[in-house]
Amino acid sequence: MSLVYAAAMGHAPGITAWVEAAPTAQKDALYAGFAELHAGIEAAKPDALFVFTSEHWANFFLDHVSAFCIGRGDHFVGPVEPWLKVAKSRIPGAPDLANALIAECMASDMDPGFGDEMSFDHGTMVPLHFLTPSMNIPIVPIMINTLMAPQPTARRCLALGRAAGRVAMRSSKRIGVIATGGMSHDPGEIKHGWIDSDFDKRFLAQMEAGDLEALGDYSTASLMAAGAGALELLAWISLAGALDEAVGKVRGRTLAYEAVEPWATGIGAMSFSTAQVMMA
Amino acid sequence: MSAYALQKLIREVNRNPVARDAFKADAAGFAAGFELTEDERAAVVSRDWTALYRLGVHGLLLRPFSILHGTPEPEYLTAIRKTVA
Numbered sequence: 001m002s003l004v005y006a007a008a009m010g011h012a013p014g015i016t017a018w019v020e021a022a023p024t025a026q027k028d029a030l031y032a033g034f035a036e037l038h039a040g041i042e043a044a045k046p047d048a049l050f051v052f053t054s055e056h057w058a059n060f061f062l063d064h065v066s067a068f069c070i071g072r073g074d075h076f077v078g079p080v081e082p083w084l085k086v087a088k089s090r091i092p093g094a095p096d097l098a099n100a101l102i103a104e105c106m107a108s109d110m111d112p113g114f115g116d117e118m119s120f121d122h123g124t125m126v127p128l129h130f131l132t133p134s135m136n137i138p139i140v141p142i143m144i145n146t147l148m149a150p151q152p153t154a155r156r157c158l159a160l161g162r163a164a165g166r167v168a169m170r171s172s173k174r175i176g177v178i179a180t181g182g183m184s185h186d187p188g189e190i191k192h193g194w195i196d197s198d199f200d201k202r203f204l205a206q207m208e209a210g211d212l213e214a215l216g217d218y219s220t221a222s223l224m225a226a227g228a229g230a231l232e233l234l235a236w237i238s239l240a241g242a243l244d245e246a247v248g249k250v251r252g253r254t255l256a257y258e259a260v261e262p263w264a265t266g267i268g269a270m271s272f273s274t275a276q277v278m279m280a
Numbered sequence: 281m282s283a284y285a286l287q288k289l290i291r292e293v294n295r296n297p298v299a300r301d302a303f304k305a306d307a308a309g310f311a312a313g314f315e316l317t318e319d320e321r322a323a324v325v326s327r328d329w330t331a332l333y334r335l336g337v338h339g340l341l342l343r344p345f346s347i348l349h350g351t352p353e354p355e356y357l358t359a360i361r362k363t364v365a
Contacts, residue, residue, distance in 0.1 A: 056340045061291060062284055080295075147338065188339025190364055192357055228339065 003168040003246040005044035005176035006272035007037045007131065008207070008236045010183065011053075013122040014263030016085045016129060021262035033256030033269030034130040040271055041131050046176030048094040048138045050101070050164045050242065051124060052235035053180050054146040056187075058121040066113030067152040068160060070105075071141040072098030078120030078128075086129045091120070094138035097171065101140060104163045112160070118143070123232075127180040137176075144238065146181070146231040154218040157234045161241025169246050179239035181232025183257075183266035189228050195259040199226040200266040204257060207236060207270060210250025215240050229265065239272075248277035283336040286320040290337060290345045300348065329359035 014021060015030070058080050060069070073093045079086050098114070105112050118141060120128075128135060142160070145151055152160075168175035183203060184196040206214045215237045223230045243250045251273040259266045289311060292299045303310040307325045316324070323331035327349055332342055339360070346356045 057291060057294075057338075062287060147340065186339075188341075188343035190361055192339070192343075192353075 002174055003165065003177060003242070003274050004174045005041055005046050006178070006239060006243055006274055007040065007270065008179040008239055008252075008272075009034060009037060009127050009130070009269045010265060010267035011123050011126040011180045012185070012260070012263045012265040012267055013081070013084060013126065014260065014265070015126050015267070016122075017081075017083055018263065022260050026258040026260050029256045030258050030260075030267055030269060036255050037269060037271060038131055038133070041176065044176060044274075045174060046137060047173035048097050048140065049132075049176040049178055050168070051127075051139050051141045051178045051180070052144065052161070052238040053124045053127075053141055054144050054232045054235060055123050056121050057147065059115075059118055060143070060145070062148065065145055065148050067145050067156070068112040069118075069143040070098055070102050070112050070114045071118040071143070072102065072114055073116045073118060076118050076120055076139070076141065079125040080119050080121045084122050084125060086122075086125045089125070089135040091128065091135050092138040094140050097138075097167070097173070097175075098140040100167045100171070101142075101164055104167050105160070108159070108163050110156075110159060110163065123180065127178060131178060142238070144234050146234060149220070151220050151231055152234065153220075154234060154237050155216045157238040158212060158216050158241035161238035161243075162245040164238070165242035165245030168242065177239055177242050179235040181235045182230055183233060183268055184226035185229035185265035186227030187229050187264065191227055193261065193264045194227065195261065195264070195266045196226045197259045197266060199230070200257060200259070200268065203233060203236075204254050204268055204270065207240060207250065208252040208254060210240065210244065210252070212240060212244055212250070243272055243274070247274055283320065285314045285316055286324060286332075286335060287337055287341055289314045289316070289324060290341050294341065294344045294348065329356055330362045333360040334363045
């Protein structure tokens, strides 16, 4: 029926775990952006959410790697980190919606992994904590392998997003889409602590404008130039595919961006219009 | 990425409290349960962050592993940056 809400935001663990480490002005700007995203979701009242996300060895390991894993459990749990300062929660799933997405992918000649059990680390729990603090909106997590080479391409992520966009438009429910991760950061790696604000601002501008050519052109190497963690932006690119498919054009608005050195990450918060663009 | 068994050991210690205690009590004995090269075995038993990073351990496995051993961030970063110095 409709895609009624879309948002993208970072998920650095410091956002909740080391709040006081960040300069107050930066923290306040980001929290204001997250609050605006929360107000948007309260107004849009989605029945369920697609969540394009990534993880940090919480579920998956080198014994079995999928480019994408769609969670179709009837619930999920998180966070796995006891130090995250986010309450241990049980988040409802949306198995019918998940199955619809898996079927749509298969019908589109894509072959995602899927799983009935998944636990979430900060990568999913930090955004949920701000966007749906009651943890009461059913979600379909779509885990993207950003950790282990070879990762999926940006164009494949656009196609994945398009599949989600088609499912949203066919659904009888009000569907929201969330992307989380990034921006520039190199966690645990050589350039840990370094932030590439120029890269981040260029990426935000491409998301605002819905420049799908530029977004699809990102290679693994060109994302990793902004740190290994910048590969998490594949989730944002997936969201752009979903919006383009469902409403005809990506129109984003950056609510906040801060390069937060104590959190070792460039963090963005972006809202998107979900009003349909009339085709000429 | 290679170093499969080495990373499997580290992930097990990171996420399983029983394994964590066993490794802390007897690292060499714990490591005997994994098919490691001699370089890998020596590096993990001695908690040599530089060698472990050079051997290909993912940063998001190695940094939590080093935190379990009380290693401050600057010390960890100095150690892994020796691999590119």
